Amino acid sequence: MSPLALLAASSGIDTGDTAWMLMATALVLMMTPALGLFYAGLVRSKNTLNTFMMCVGAIAVAMVTWALVGYSLAFDGTGSLIGGLSYAGLHGVDFAPREGTTIPHLVFMAFQATFCIITVALVSGAVVERMRFGAFLVFAALWSVCVYAVLAHWAFGGGWLQANGTLDFAGGVPVEMGSGFSALAAALVVGARKDYGRQALLPHNAVYVLLGAGLLWFGWFGFNGGSGFSTGNPSVLAFTNTLLTPACTLVVWFALDLLRGRKVTAIGAATAIVVGCVAITPAGGFISPGWAMLLGGLAALPSYAIIVWRTRTRVDETLDVLAAHGMAGFFGILFIGFFAQLSWNGVSDGLFYGNAAQLGDQALAALAGPTYAFVATFLLLKLIGAVTPLRASEHEEALGMDVVQHGEEAYVTGEGAILVLPPDGGAVGVPVADPG
Amino acid sequence: MKLVVGIVRPEKANDVLEALYRAQVRGVSMSRVQGHGGELERVETYRGTTVQMGLAEKVRFEIAVSDEFVQPTVDALCEGARTGAVGDGKIFVLPLDQAVRIRTGETDHGAVTPVDK
Numbered sequence: 001m002s003p004l005a006l007l008a009a010s011s012g013i014d015t016g017d018t019a020w021m022l023m024a025t026a027l028v029l030m031m032t033p034a035l036g037l038f039y040a041g042l043v044r045s046k047n048t049l050n051t052f053m054m055c056v057g058a059i060a061v062a063m064v065t066w067a068l069v070g071y072s073l074a075f076d077g078t079g080s081l082i083g084g085l086s087y088a089g090l091h092g093v094d095f096a097p098r099e100g101t102t103i104p105h106l107v108f109m110a111f112q113a114t115f116c117i118i119t120v121a122l123v124s125g126a127v128v129e130r131m132r133f134g135a136f137l138v139f140a141a142l143w144s145v146c147v148y149a150v151l152a153h154w155a156f157g158g159g160w161l162q163a164n165g166t167l168d169f170a171g172g173v174p175v176e177m178g179s180g181f182s183a184l185a186a187a188l189v190v191g192a193r194k195d196y197g198r199q200a201l202l203p204h205n206a207v208y209v210l211l212g213a214g215l216l217w218f219g220w221f222g223f224n225g226g227s228g229f230s231t232g233n234p235s236v237l238a239f240t241n242t243l244l245t246p247a248c249t250l251v252v253w254f255a256l257d258l259l260r261g262r263k264v265t266a267i268g269a270a271t272a273i274v275v276g277c278v279a280i281t282p283a284g285g286f287i288s289p290g291w292a293m294l295l296g297g298l299a300a301l302p303s304y305a306i307i308v309w310r311t312r313t314r315v316d317e318t319l320d321v322l323a324a325h326g327m328a329g330f331f332g333i334l335f336i337g338f339f340a341q342l343s344w345n346g347v348s349d350g351l352f353y354g355n356a357a358q359l360g361d362q363a364l365a366a367l368a369g370p371t372y373a374f375v376a377t378f379l380l381l382k383l384i385g386a387v388t389p390l391r392a393s394e395h396e397e398a399l400g401m402d403v404v405q406h407g408e409e410a411y412v413t414g415e416g417a418i419l420v421l422p423p424d425g426g427a428v429g430v431p432v433a434d435p436g
Numbered sequence: 437m438k439l440v441v442g443i444v445r446p447e448k449a450n451d452v453l454e455a456l457y458r459a460q461v462r463g464v465s466m467s468r469v470q471g472h473g474g475e476l477e478r479v480e481t482y483r484g485t486t487v488q489m490g491l492a493e494k495v496r497f498e499i500a501v502s503d504e505f506v507q508p509t510v511d512a513l514c515e516g517a518r519t520g521a522v523g524d525g526k527i528f529v530l531p532l533d534q535a536v537r538i539r540t541g542e543t544d545h546g547a548v549t550p551v552d553k
Binding site (some may be wrong): 083102195395398399404407408409412413415416417418420 | 445447450470472477479480481482485486487488489490491513518521
């Protein structure tokens, strides 16, 4: 055997696992532009690009902070509250397998990076249509390190929740409750849109919303299916549950829509897809397909109730991140405590199968995660707000964030647009065919 | 009998509708138009192509009213549409020769007065 082949065989890398995780990473990255589409359809047309750009901005900023310090703080060592800095700048993150997995450390890091990115993008849903783009980018950079990396360490990186026995398959704590309860804090600090509660502020394109939700669901197969870091049973279970749960949420959501308004709504359906995917995120690899279907049906109820309640308040948590992510994630985390099943997950039973302690561990996470996310985000935004204005002026908000923040419009017609030529009249030496 | 035409900012359209409603003006049509009236031109850039947007989005109200309603209508348009900055729009009051309500065939004053049920 050649030395090179020997090295590969003894390295502990599984090619099948690695191939799937490369694919899963790409699937999860796609969820962020998909979220951009989902969010863009839910806002007014004059804010389409700004809303989408917050998601694109999350990719830019969170990927960089993740590589510089975020990954290290989340996944270096088993410190109780926070990881170390030895992976800072991706130092030592290479082809050797990540401890406890059969995939290269680099792939593991990249997969986790896409989680950080989408979580930052999720929070933007609370502040669209009025937050300044620059202030959001600063917030995204600090939040990805101070909130996401900390919660990811607690739940996945060997921090106190994981050490304590809390089960969180694909990010109920850092991603779903982390974004949902941070979104509530962000909405409170930034404040409501100027017309909120005074005028009807309607979604401008329901097709974007449905298409975005569909692409999110597609990407979620990588999100949940990849969180076993292999092609083994937990991944297969989580992958299939990602199909079952949202379908059941859709059915129940249809029924709730029919009861309340006698019509099944499209934007309700898009919301239900997200709620179902969120609910199965923490539980994916821990509960049987049957319980996953029940979870999907039940998870619709609290999220639906929060959406109905929230729109009657003065809290302009604009795109209902708390209801869709915070609440459904909370529900999913607790559900594991009841219906986790050793014969399916090989890890632990829940209360229903005789292990009441698991419910306690889940309840602890359901309390600690939201509390930290809310408080840390509240303080972080107050801090940023003390240095730079968080929101655009009323006049700018009226004009629309696309023109004001980006100098572009989503639906530009070109009528009345006059080409601005460079000072020399545009003669830049490009040969033009002589019409004569 | 006059036709009042008001061209206002799109973001003030809802305020104008509210003000008209308070002034008891019930018959209104509105359309989206693009116009230019001396406000500063916005500059936008698309992949290196910089353009001046010479036309701004506006909303055009058309309201046919009997003579005693002309002033309240103009006042409501001003009240709803004014921000104080350049670009608030214009109001034109035009004479109106005839108005017909299609459903009943009523003409003129009867046609521009809302039906009280």
